[in-house]
Amino acid sequence: MDIKLLSRTFAAKGTKLAIRYNTVETLPDAEKTLADVLAAGAEAFLFQADLTDVGNIARLFDETIGRFGAVDIAINTVGKVLKKPFVETTEAEYDSMSEITSKVAYFFIQ
Template identity: 75%
Template sequence: MSKMNVNGKVIVVAGGGKNLGGLLCRNFAAQGAKLAIHYNSESSKAAAEETLAEVKKLGAEAFLFPADLTKVENITKLFDETIARFGGIDIAINTVGKVLKKPFSETTEEEYDSMSDINSKVAYFFIQEAGKKMNDKGKICTIVTSLLAAYTGLYSTYAGMKAPVDHFTRAASKEFGARGISVTAVAPGPMDTPFFYGQESPEAVAYHKSAAALGGLTNIEDIAPLVEFLVTDGWWITGQTIFANGGYTTR
């Protein structure tokens, strides 16, 4: 059986400007994919522009799409612009997320709403739009968190708002399956990126590093190959949330 590749495929990456999303974009570009690279705001613009330059240097067709995806109209625009530019969409990957580490009793309504919008609402409507707009035999993958299987406090809104994506993935895979579309989620352990360190004390960082059976934090280089597999040769895996964390949590 010949190995699948993404040469000529059109790939949308939400949160594609930096960290894991940026690495995925560079890897896909090196394989000849066409890319829609979303980034959220002015604070991530420079990193996104750097990723775009690297992707184009690899010979890929690509464009940047800056938008707040908590406004569902912007998710629609992202998919519509990609189709207008490239004629269709084959793969859709959502790496968007926000961490809040805070005691349950101190979480405000505004924080709850923001965490719900970014971690749940964006994921739901991204999957919905992908299912409506992408080509048959498409692939959808969402990044969640290994805290879904952790017995811990302080991450009630982060893990709590990522938890519904586990079911969104199952439901969408069932509904889209007749069109050959696979839907998966990947749950990394704490990743060695700025996304992680902003919330953690040095003591907590040391704990997280020690908690994985294989030792250390998860690297984006540990996760990218799994996502790439799930949206190519691993498409037969569908409706699943895959925990990839070096033995940090499991279920």
């Protein structure tokens, strides 16, 4: 299930949402998701950050708590998938994928 579908599903139930996006390239999708959840009557805001910087994870939670008072559900959909044959993966690509997928998940749960 992708973040857009999750956001719209939770919005329909009146959930307050922090919608995180990473870069200016992903901003249009985030803005579309925000518009959809606001149209569904939910409260929401956009949060831009690279979550491989652990400080940004803390900032995401701090800002969400500051706006909504608490976090009841947190869903991490951050991950990196290499779209190339497995045998062609370089060590640097693996390290990047591991940092994005594992490190973010670890500190997000923390």
